[in-house]
Amino acid sequence: MGMTLTEKILARAAGQSAVKPGDNVWIAVDILLSHDICGPGTIGIFQREFGKDARVWDREKVVLLPDHYIFTKDDKAHRNVDILRAFAKEQRLPYFYDPGTRRYQGVCHVALPQAGHVRPGEVIFGTDSHTCTHGAFGAFASGIGNTDAGFILGTGKLLVKVPETLRFTLRGVKPDYIMAKDMILKIIGDIGVEGANYCAMEFNGDAVSALSLDERMTLCNMAVEAGAKNGIMAPDDTVLDYVRKRTHKAFEPVFGDPGATVAREYTTDVSRLEPCVAEPHSPAKFALARERTNVKIDRVYIGSCTGGKLTDFVAAATILKRRKVKVDTFLVPATQEIADALATPRSGGQSLVEIFQAAGCLDIAPPSCAACLGGPVDTFGRTQAREVVVSTTNRNFIGRMGSKDAPIYLASPLTAAASAVTGHITDPREFL
Amino acid sequence: MTATKPVTIRGPVYVVGDDIDTDQIIPAQYLNLVPTIPEEYKKLGSYALSGLPAEYPPFVPKGGMESPFRLVIAGRNFGCGSSREHAPIALGAAGIEAVVALSYARIFFRNAIATGELYPLECGERLTDVWATGDEAELDLQAELIRHVKSGRAFPLKPLGAARPVVEAGGLFAYARKTGMIAARTP
Ligand code: SF4
Numbered sequence: 256m257g258m259t260l261t262e263k264i265l266a267r268a269a270g271q272s273a274v275k276p277g278d279n280v281w282i283a284v285d286i287l288l289s290h291d292i293c294g295p296g297t298i299g300i301f302q303r304e305f306g307k308d309a310r311v312w313d314r315e316k317v318v319l320l321p322d323h324y325i326f327t328k329d330d331k332a333h334r335n336v337d338i339l340r341a342f343a344k345e346q347r348l349p350y351f352y353d354p355g356t357r358r359y360q361g362v363c364h365v366a367l368p369q370a371g372h373v374r375p376g377e378v379i380f381g382t383d384s385h386t387c388t389h390g391a392f393g394a395f396a397s398g399i400g401n402t403d404a405g406f407i408l409g410t411g412k413l414l415v416k417v418p419e420t421l422r423f424t425l426r427g428v429k430p431d432y433i434m435a436k437d438m439i440l441k442i443i444g445d446i447g448v449e450g451a452n453y454c455a456m457e458f459n460g461d462a463v464s465a466l467s468l469d470e471r472m473t474l475c476n477m478a479v480e481a482g483a484k485n486g487i488m489a490p491d492d493t494v495l496d497y498v499r500k501r502t503h504k505a506f507e508p509v510f511g512d513p514g515a516t517v518a519r520e521y522t523t524d525v526s527r528l529e530p531c532v533a534e535p536h537s538p539a540k541f542a543l544a545r546e547r548t549n550v551k552i553d554r555v556y557i558g559s560c561t562g563g564k565l566t567d568f569v570a571a572a573t574i575l576k577r578r579k580v581k582v583d584t585f586l587v588p589a590t591q592e593i594a595d596a597l598a599t600p601r602s603g604g605q606s607l608v609e610i611f612q613a614a615g616c617l618d619i620a621p622p623s624c625a626a627c628l629g630g631p632v633d634t635f636g637r638t639q640a641r642e643v644v645v646s647t648t649n650r651n652f653i654g655r656m657g658s659k660d661a662p663i664y665l666a667s668p669l670t671a672a673a674s675a676v677t678g679h680i681t682d683p684r685e686f687l
Numbered sequence: 688m689t690a691t692k693p694v695t696i697r698g699p700v701y702v703v704g705d706d707i708d709t710d711q712i713i714p715a716q717y718l719n720l721v722p723t724i725p726e727e728y729k730k731l732g733s734y735a736l737s738g739l740p741a742e743y744p745p746f747v748p749k750g751g752m753e754s755p756f757r758l759v760i761a762g763r764n765f766g767c768g769s770s771r772e773h774a775p776i777a778l779g780a781a782g783i784e785a786v787v788a789l790s791y792a793r794i795f796f797r798n799a800i801a802t803g804e805l806y807p808l809e810c811g812e813r814l815t816d817v818w819a820t821g822d823e824a825e826l827d828l829q830a831e832l833i834r835h836v837k838s839g840r841a842f843p844l845k846p847l848g849a850a851r852p853v854v855e856a857g858g859l860f861a862y863a864r865k866t867g868m869i870a871a872r873t874p
Contacts, residue, residue: 279849281868292718292719292771293770293771293772295721295723296721296722296723296772296773299721299722299723299724300723303723304860323718324718324719329719331719331720332719334719335719335721338721381770382770382772383769383770384768384769384770384794386770398770398794399770399794399797399798400770400771400772400775400794400797400798400801400802401722401723401772402772402798402801402802402858402859402860403797403798403801403859406801406859406860406863409869410863410868410869412868414853414859414863414868416849448706448764448767449763449764449767449790449792452764452790452792452793453793479794482764482767482792482793483793484793537706628710628715628769629710629714629715629716630715630716631716631719632716650708650710650768652708652710652711652768653708653710653711653738653740654710654711654714654715654738655710655715657716659738659740659741
């Protein structure tokens with residue numbers, strides 16, 4: 256019997272010829288990612304359990320990307336980055352991307368592949384639930400807590416239960432008003448926030464292969480919003496070319512067996528999708544943008560590991576070019592590499608920064624998670640009262656962006672930009 | 688932390704609904720607290736469930752550090768959202784020994800087991816319709832039952848399955864030492 260892509264990667268990492276869903280196996284970890292929120296606790300557990308003088312299992316495999324609370328006056332936030340810095344120094348970790356230096360990257364899930372730490376066929380764990388993003392490169396990637404991460408730091412291994420695979424086939428030609436965000440919001444709306452609990456969400460089909468890497472990352476990124484352990488897709492030439500340019504390590508891609516059994520299959524025809532939003536307070540509360548034009552908004556937020564990639568800003572710019580925004584529009588590139596690209600003149604001679612400035616958006620913030628998860632009170636874009644937000648982020652839970660009173664509508668960058676222009680939720684087809 | 692838990696847990700319960708996410712369990716502004724620093728561990732407890740909507744009664748009394756409740760009874764998908772271990776830790780630090788829910792989000796379940804902070808138990812019945820906040824419950828971990836003390840009604844809990852040996856050992860590290868995955872602690 257064949258194995259799915261997820262099962263094959265886990266079998267290899269467990270040193271077994273085969274695994275099946277439900278097996279509990281110890282697997283070897285290729286990359287452990289942590290950041291400023293969970294890193295200090297992870298380090299605390301590592302030192303408590305393995306001793307003050309313990310060394311990490313492999314310096315090359317630990318990546319520390321502080322990103323959450325960077326541009327704030329909060330003392331403890333700075334203390335936490337200091338803990339990471341001290342640990343990186345003590346352990347001589349080569350991959351600590353220190354804020355305030357030229358090495359600083361920004362949001363960990365966009366930075367990890369950019370900095371060359373994501374390779375097909377590998378096992379990545381991170382102390383952040385959106386670690387599932389890296390499945391877009393054909394890796395097994397999943398979010399864990401500090402205790403599991405502390406264990407990996409000391410041993411390089413983790414006990415995991417092999418998940419069942421749910422297969423999502425996306426077919427058809429995507430219209431230009433549809434983005435990966437619409438696809439994943441539709442899927443989560445259909446299967447619900449528990450629809451993939453404990454499972455692997457595997458994406459395939461011609462509509463997936465046609466997506467840019469940024470867009471594929473959006474699909475895998477939100478797998479956790481349906482409860483999934485990981486999101487994953489088979490690596491193709493687009494992935495292999497990208498990875499080869501960025502990593503200096505050899506890797507061996509893994510592909511699922513053709514006859515592998517999956518627990519459930521779903522098919523979506525992307526040519527029939529319409530621009531949508533997820534209404535407060537659940538990513539599964541699906542609604543069509545054109546049916547919510549009565550919702551007046553106070554601000555638009557474009558940023559995060561889901562909606563702050565270059566493709567997301569390029570999409571927003573197609574709408575904002577030569578138009579004016581009616582509400583406060585916050586733009587937060589995920590990483591410094593993206594921030595640099597925004598400032599670079601494009602084919603039309605204008606940079607994206609200039610387009611956004613002319614549209615009346617607020618000044619672009621430095622790269623970080625910023626208001627995607629609220630954060631300290633002085634965080635850029637954080638809601639403080641009853642502001643209604645259209646956001647390209649991934650979660651619209653109560654209080655997620657700061658204030659418990661601020662309703663959040665999740666949307667694609669196109670829908671977010673169109674809504675910024677009108678001041679209410681708007682279907683981007685009005686402007687395309 | 689990983690202290691062995693008693694076999695029966697009795698006390699007042701706090702009842703919450705479906706899809707209680709980690710931002711409601713511990714709002715992001717408190718994630719600057721590091722759980723392995725003892726004072727900050729306690730502080731996390733004082734903020735547990737402070738992200739719930741205003742209709743909910745206080746879980747930790749104003750100005751207090753611990754909750755008067757011993758158990759949380761929840762609906763579906765408890766602990767969805769972020770991987771922050773601060774969530775089971777905040778509940779554990781506040782004095783909660785077990786959560787009994789219809790179902791859990793994967794990472795919360797795993798973090799509760801790995802830390803040994805609390806028992807994440809499942810019951811196939813909607814206990815949120817049986818208990819009201821403040822009602823007493825008696826949890827028998829041996830018999831895998833939860834009893835509504837006033838009415839005497841008892842409900843079976845689902846077996847913990849593969850997670851049970853990890854919980855019994857007292858968390859991931861204790862389990863790994865017991866099974867020889869990592870070296871036993873040198874005294
Ligand atoms: S951008 Fe948002 S979702 Fe992504 S890692 Fe940061 S806080 Fe989490």
